[in-house]
Amino acid sequence: MKTYKSVKGSGVYSILGITAAYDILLTIILYMVGYYEISTLIKITMIVFNIYQLYYMIISCSLTYSIDNQNIYVNSALGLKNIVIPFSEIQGYQKANGYIKGVRLSGYGNSKFAIGRSIIDKIGSTYMFVTSTKNILYLRTEDINYGLSPENFDKFEEQLNEKCINQLIWNYKINKNVNLYKDKKFFVPFVIVAIIVTIITVTPIILYLYNKLPSMMPLNFNPQFVAIKFGTAKQFAFKHMFYGILNMAILFCMYYAAYFCAKYDRKSAYKFIYIPLILSMMFFIMQVRILLTFR
Known part of the structure; x- marks a missing residue:
């Protein structure tokens, strides 16, 4: 060799x-x-x-x-x-x-x-x-x-x-048949993100509507997770609903970026779904931590 x-x-x-x-x-x-x-x-x-x-x-x-x-x-x-x-x-x-x-x-x-x-x-x-x-x-x-x-x-x-491998001139074509929803490597993480984002969005609203939240809830924290600003339960619920909507917007942006990328190289498209997966997991963990600490 x-x-x-x-x-x-x-x-x-x-x-x-x-x-x-x-x-x-x-x-x-x-x-x-x-x-x-x-x-x-x-x-x-x-x-x-x-x-x-x-x-x-x-x-x-x-x-x-x-x-x-x-x-x-x-x-x-x-x-x-x-x-x-x-x-x-x-x-x-x-x-x-x-x-x-x-x-x-x-x-x-x-x-x-x-x-x-x-x-x-x-x-x-x-x-x-x-x-x-x-x-x-x-x-x-x-x-x-x-x-x-x-x-x-x-x-x-x-x-x-x-090895009988010689110089060659070739042309390449764009793949127009892109069906990411049929690809389990992409579709499964997409569904997981969609479920997590739905939980982030809906959970605080449901807790608020059923009066399961304290009357005052933290809205902002310092880096040591000490509450520095409080607001009403309604403000807390709508703030976290906004986080959920933001994550959903990122998910759809990454989906269309992956769709464009898959026209040229399908494997390169997979990375785009892991960006919203990491972000949604981070916001989900933060939300759970807040709800468990200030219930």
Whole structure:
């Protein structure tokens, strides 16, 4: 098996710089904000954001491509990436250099590097493992293309030719038959979010109508979950109903974003449903905590 390192580019430094900038900004906002709901949201955002950034930093600095008699392997440290591309599925390849022209669907990247799924100009839906624009190799398969940037580019290409894989020009088509409601990986989380949002919206109203809420309820909290503003039960109920409506609006926005994304790459569409899932869970937990504390 022959292993090729990826060409070292500016990707890691770009990710590191963005991480530092956003962490500083979010930390400043966190210390300026005096409300429990917003500070909780910022803390969760920072945790998820830094895990996301670290994931792509590790991949960017440790990406390798290996070739044996049957497959091409794309690997990274800690097993974060372990992609197998059988030679039997590769129809051909294209070469490119210079800025990457396309739209990122998932992952990380800009015009100089890309890790994740993108729509590349004249190539189509592509799983990108490109750390430099010096030499890019696009591999064509039936389901998706792959973008690689190996060192010793000529030797890598020579090994492809030895496997009877040659340069090829192809066209791509947009998938017009998008039925996300038939996809369990998308539909099940969608239903879960819809149920959670309904509970967030309806529960305080029902409790208010049946006089199950105290006459005075907390409306705002400091980051230590100490009530700093009280209002009537009616104000509390309508405030949390607004939270539910807000979550429902986010759910539908993410649905249409996923629908658009699925036209190009279905797997990239799944991430959009997890944004409202995380948000709705956060608001649901906060609501339960408030109701249990101030019942």
